[in-house]
Amino acid sequence: MTETRTTCPYCGVGCGVVASVSGDQIQIRGDQHHPSNFGKLCSKGVRLAETLGVRGRLMHPSIKGERDSWSRTLAYVGHKFRQAVDQHGPDSVAFYLSGQLLTEDYYVANKLMKGFIGSANVDTNSRLCMSSAVAAHKRGLGSDSVPGCYEDFELADLVVLVGSNMSWCHPVLFQRLQAARRARPRMRLVVIDPRRTATAEAADQHLAIRPGGDLALFHGLLRFLIEQGQQRPDAHQLPGWSDIQASLQAYDLARVARETDLNRDDIVDFYRQFATSPQVVTGFSMGINQSEQGVDQGNAILNCHLVTDRIGRPGMGPFSLTGQPNAMGGREVGGLANTLAAHRELDDEAARQAIAELWCSPQLASRPGLKAVELFEAMERGQIKAVWIMGTNPAVSLPDSGQVARALQACPLVVVSDCVSGTDTQRYADVLLPATGWGEKAGTVTNSERRLSRQRAFLPASGEARADWWMLCQMAKAMGFNYGFNFTNEADIFREHAALSAINGRLGGAFDIGALATLTDQQYQQLAPLQWPQPAGQPLQLNNQRLFASHPASPPQGQLHLSSPVTSPAPAGWVLNNGRYRDQWHTMTRTGLSSQLGRHRPWPEISLHPDDARLLDVTANDLLTLEAGDGTLRLPVALSAQQRRGELFAPIHWSGQYSGQAAVNAVVGRGRDSLSGQPGFKGARVQALAVTVRVWAQLWLPEPVALPQGVATFWASQTHSQGRLYLLASELSMSDCVTRLGQLLEELGHGQPSASQASAQGSRHLYVEHERLLAGVFVSPQRRHLPGDYLQQALQSPFTAAHQRSLLMTPTTESRLLCCCLQLTEADIDAAIAEGADSADKVADVCGAGTGCGSCRGEVMERCRLAKNELETEVQNALAD
Ligand SMILES: Nc1nc2c(c(=O)[nH]1)N[C@H]1C(S)=C(S)[C@@H](COP(=O)(O)OP(=O)(O)OC[C@H]3O[C@@H](n4cnc5c(=O)[nH]c(N)nc54)[C@H](O)[C@@H]3O)O[C@H]1N2
Ligand SMILES: Nc1nc2c(c(=O)[nH]1)N[C@H]1C(S)=C(S)[C@@H](COP(=O)(O)OP(=O)(O)OC[C@H]3O[C@@H](n4cnc5c(=O)[nH]c(N)nc54)[C@H](O)[C@@H]3O)O[C@H]1N2
Ligand code: SF4
Numbered sequence: 001m002t003e004t005r006t007t008c009p010y011c012g013v014g015c016g017v018v019a020s021v022s023g024d025q026i027q028i029r030g031d032q033h034h035p036s037n038f039g040k041l042c043s044k045g046v047r048l049a050e051t052l053g054v055r056g057r058l059m060h061p062s063i064k065g066e067r068d069s070w071s072r073t074l075a076y077v078g079h080k081f082r083q084a085v086d087q088h089g090p091d092s093v094a095f096y097l098s099g100q101l102l103t104e105d106y107y108v109a110n111k112l113m114k115g116f117i118g119s120a121n122v123d124t125n126s127r128l129c130m131s132s133a134v135a136a137h138k139r140g141l142g143s144d145s146v147p148g149c150y151e152d153f154e155l156a157d158l159v160v161l162v163g164s165n166m167s168w169c170h171p172v173l174f175q176r177l178q179a180a181r182r183a184r185p186r187m188r189l190v191v192i193d194p195r196r197t198a199t200a201e202a203a204d205q206h207l208a209i210r211p212g213g214d215l216a217l218f219h220g221l222l223r224f225l226i227e228q229g230q231q232r233p234d235a236h237q238l239p240g241w242s243d244i245q246a247s248l249q250a251y252d253l254a255r256v257a258r259e260t261d262l263n264r265d266d267i268v269d270f271y272r273q274f275a276t277s278p279q280v281v282t283g284f285s286m287g288i289n290q291s292e293q294g295v296d297q298g299n300a301i302l303n304c305h306l307v308t309d310r311i312g313r314p315g316m317g318p319f320s321l322t323g324q325p326n327a328m329g330g331r332e333v334g335g336l337a338n339t340l341a342a343h344r345e346l347d348d349e350a351a352r353q354a355i356a357e358l359w360c361s362p363q364l365a366s367r368p369g370l371k372a373v374e375l376f377e378a379m380e381r382g383q384i385k386a387v388w389i390m391g392t393n394p395a396v397s398l399p400d401s402g403q404v405a406r407a408l409q410a411c412p413l414v415v416v417s418d419c420v421s422g423t424d425t426q427r428y429a430d431v432l433l434p435a436t437g438w439g440e441k442a443g444t445v446t447n448s449e450r451r452l453s454r455q456r457a458f459l460p461a462s463g464e465a466r467a468d469w470w471m472l473c474q475m476a477k478a479m480g481f482n483y484g485f486n487f488t489n490e491a492d493i494f495r496e497h498a499a500l501s502a503i504n505g506r507l508g509g510a511f512d513i514g515a516l517a518t519l520t521d522q523q524y525q526q527l528a529p530l531q532w533p534q535p536a537g538q539p540l541q542l543n544n545q546r547l548f549a550s551h552p553a554s555p556p557q558g559q560l561h562l563s564s565p566v567t568s569p570a571p572a573g574w575v576l577n578n579g580r581y582r583d584q585w586h587t588m589t590r591t592g593l594s595s596q597l598g599r600h601r602p603w604p605e606i607s608l609h610p611d612d613a614r615l616l617d618v619t620a621n622d623l624l625t626l627e628a629g630d631g632t633l634r635l636p637v638a639l640s641a642q643q644r645r646g647e648l649f650a651p652i653h654w655s656g657q658y659s660g661q662a663a664v665n666a667v668v669g670r671g672r673d674s675l676s677g678q679p680g681f682k683g684a685r686v687q688a689l690a691v692t693v694r695v696w697a698q699l700w701l702p703e704p705v706a707l708p709q710g711v712a713t714f715w716a717s718q719t720h721s722q723g724r725l726y727l728l729a730s731e732l733s734m735s736d737c738v739t740r741l742g743q744l745l746e747e748l749g750h751g752q753p754s755a756s757q758a759s760a761q762g763s764r765h766l767y768v769e770h771e772r773l774l775a776g777v778f779v780s781p782q783r784r785h786l787p788g789d790y791l792q793q794a795l796q797s798p799f800t801a802a803h804q805r806s807l808l809m810t811p812t813t814e815s816r817l818l819c820c821c822l823q824l825t826e827a828d829i830d831a832a833i834a835e836g837a838d839s840a841d842k843v844a845d846v847c848g849a850g851t852g853c854g855s856c857r858g859e860v861m862e863r864c865r866l867a868k869n870e871l872e873t874e875v876q877n878a879l880a881d
């Protein structure tokens with residue numbers, strides 16, 4: 001057995017993972033020595049092994065669908081890029097990258113485009129994710145540097161989470177926070193989110209803010225703090241101090257209450273907690289960044305910490321929770337179109353000279369390139385002749401999917417490198433390049449607390465897959481750049497990246513890992529996780545926890561900045577909030593491969609308040625159509641008292657690959673922050689109307705299929721280890737739907753069903769062979785009469801007569817999996833609650849839920865509370881009678 005220490009490929013927490021390989025058995029566990037997670041993993045980390053292997057992978061390079069060799073394919077790409085640059089100039093080509101690339105890949109891409117091709121058209125999906133926080137950091141702190149570290153969440157007296165569902169999206173950090181709260185009960189948690197999320201459920205105070213009310217809330221907080229005399233003694237020396245005084249006066253309680261839709265007592269309560277806690281950490285994420293006023297919102301948060309000097313010391317500071325595993329590494333190399341490299345700007349002459357010299361750059365980009373959405377707009381206009389999309393799925397993840405499709409169609413050369421095949425973006429690709437995936441590739445990533453960790457390979461590459469940096473180097477040579485890209489391994493690239501960062505250090509910047517520029521290959525191989533900065537000439541320190549320590553040093557070199565919320569009248573329609581489910585990652589190209597991860601939220605749903613459902617004349621399991629522009633989104637309804645009135649919530653995960661009409665960005669517009677260019681995803685506006693569904697169906701098949709035209713008005717699918725499960729809604733009659741699906745199975749060679757059953761509740765047909773359920777068709781007027789999760793159980797073992805009876809006869813309802821470690825469903829948790837367990841701890845004692853990775857604890861608490869409320873209502877009703 002071999003053991004390899006590496007880093008989780010999902011979220012920005014950046015947990016250390018140990019992979020043990022023995023023959024074809026792979027086991028994954030948390031790395032106890034990793035200072036970000038100390039051995040813990042969340043549900044997604046725990047299931048990593050299920051997503052590995054060659055299933056669904058892109059295996060060979062190809063040009064226009066024809067398999068070809070690496071050398072010919074990359075020569076072709078290099079030739080086409082060269083041709084475009086020669087005929088139309090450097091700005092006619094672009095790279096669209098990803099925070100899921102390793103730093104080494106990112107570095108080479110940025111060097112090639114900005115230093116050799118001479119254009120700054122390098123942008124990344126981090127534009128959709130972190131760019132407002134980056135711009136706020138630059139404006140407020142003078143550089144894009146996260147001041148604190150994870151330990152601050154444990155040391156704080158008050159943690160404020162704004163626009164962050166940390167319990168689901170940064171679960172291991174949330175576990176650390178929760179453990180600290182248990183150890184120190186006087187610690188408080190305030191969550192500011194329009195929805196009552198699993199994170200809000202765990203909080204001492206939840207402020208269900210009106211979307212976009214955050215700006216007013218934090219301006220009001222700053223005013224309150226100054227009224228309480230909390231400003232630092234030298235506050236008047238902070239740049240911008242005098243400018244903000246007058247504007248702040250407008251944010252009295254009445255105004256804040258109006259703009260946030262919160263009640264005054266709750267606001268004051270929050271403000272007092274902040275004022276009386278010297279140690280406050282404010283964590284913010286997509287609810288803040290993904291807004292057309294995202295940068296201003298970021299600065300409103302930074303202001304409160306800067307003015308009151310709650311920054312740079314243990315247990316305090318603003319903390320931008322980065323999403324992707326290497327969002328931070330991308331920012332370090334300069335992966336955004338408006339920066340140069342190594343945290344330096346494109347118009348910084350001193351940096352330009354030093355960087356051009358180190359790179360021996362033939363032509364250095366001199367002006368900002370196109371930001372993600374702008375890039376795709378330029379592409380639609382025909383200005384981009386060749387694009388390389390690397391490690392991201394823009395056909396799904398960019399706003400206004402219709403526009404993205406038009407842009408990709410208009411682009412003469414679309415190159416896509418990815419690990420998996422069949423993504424929505426690949427439908428538009430001329431050239432496909434297979435990239436090594438997690439476990440096969442090697443390099444470094446930087447997490448939310450500036451900690452660099454190694455990702456190490458423990459598996460051979462699948463098929464002909466190669467590292468992205470290698471492809472880039474080959475293509476650079478094919479473009480005619482005969483020096484600058486002769487790297488022999490990742491360590492080689494990393495050393496150059498570290499040397500370049502020292503330029504930033506010399507020019508006064510915080511990001512500087514110059515000390516790592518002299519690592520040997522072996523030292524790089526063994527590099528322990530460590531935090532930047534690590535300047536040359538100083539001994540390496542594993543922990544370098546805080547920047548901007550204001551005592552005795554001076555405050556950060558930034559500006560206080562205060563802008564008023566945009567007060568234009570709200571557009572008509574429903575607010576379509578959107579975000580993440582606990583166990584899925586983005587467009588599901590990897591988590592979608594694990595049937596266990598699919599069991600927490602098997603299908604996409606549109607959540608809305610029961611009163612709004614009445615208004616729209618829909619109830620649970622009806623279908624709702626949302627429309628905006630020329631886009632349509634169609635999803636089953638889930639009633640949720642956790643929603644504010646007037647607001648809907650949809651998950652972002654389902655793409656065209658996994659569903660029909662269920663990809664959210666079809667109806668999300670391109671409106672964006674004017675400074676950062678980050679789309680205002682969270683505030684989409686849509687029209688909503690009910691759709692008639694005559695029947696619901698579940699379809700089980702050994703392979704994915706294209707559903708026949710005209711059968712489904714909505715469908716979604718999920719992968720199981722032995723096949724695909726489909727849920728679909730149809731406007732056909734029961735018998736027509738059964739016939740059409742039966743025909744499909746016949747065409748697929750399954751013949752006639754081996755057992756069938758028809759009742760008022762529906763029609764069920766099983767195709768069994770050698771004690772295996774090969775296929776199944778279940779049709780019913782009511783969605784709740786479909787077999788749901790039971791099918792999963794029936795598939796896990798040889799298919800018995802008992803399984804057959806249950807699947808044909810039993811009226812089954814879906815019970816979602818909550819605790820993925822102990823395989824406990826919502827029904828199991830409810831049973832424990834019925835036995836008297838009324839808290840997450842007690843439920844854990846009764847059935848063990850939440851004692852593994854702990855990701856489900858927030859939802860267990862929610863079920864306890866709901867049960868308590870129900871009981872109270874029952875008692876009150878009884879008393880009233
Ligand atoms: N399970 C899982 N974890 C992930 C990911 C994943 O795909 N799946 N992706 C990773 C990535 S790349 C990212 S960027 C992070 C994202 O992590 P988060 O930002 O925590 O996740 P989201 O669900 O996008 O949105 C967070 C919350 O913002 C709230 N919100 C919406 N509008 C407003 C508003 O106007 N004000 C406030 N205060 N809140 C608002 C939403 O209701 C939502 O609960 O997650 C990372 N972790
Ligand atoms: N409506 C709405 N839209 C959103 C968001 C939202 O909250 N709401 N969130 C936005 C945010 S924060 C983000 S981060 C984006 C995420 O959106 P995307 O980046 O489009 O999502 P992923 O599904 O993670 O796509 C990553 C792809 O890269 C591949 N890949 C992984 N590793 C590698 C590698 O090393 N090399 C190569 N070549 N390929 C690799 C994966 O197989 C996968 O196909 O979505 C954004 N879009
Ligand atoms: S919290 Fe979960 S998804 Fe994020 S890095 Fe850790 S194990 Fe991976």
Ligand SMILES: [Mo]
Pocket residue numbers: 128129130323324
């Ligand atoms: Mo993200």
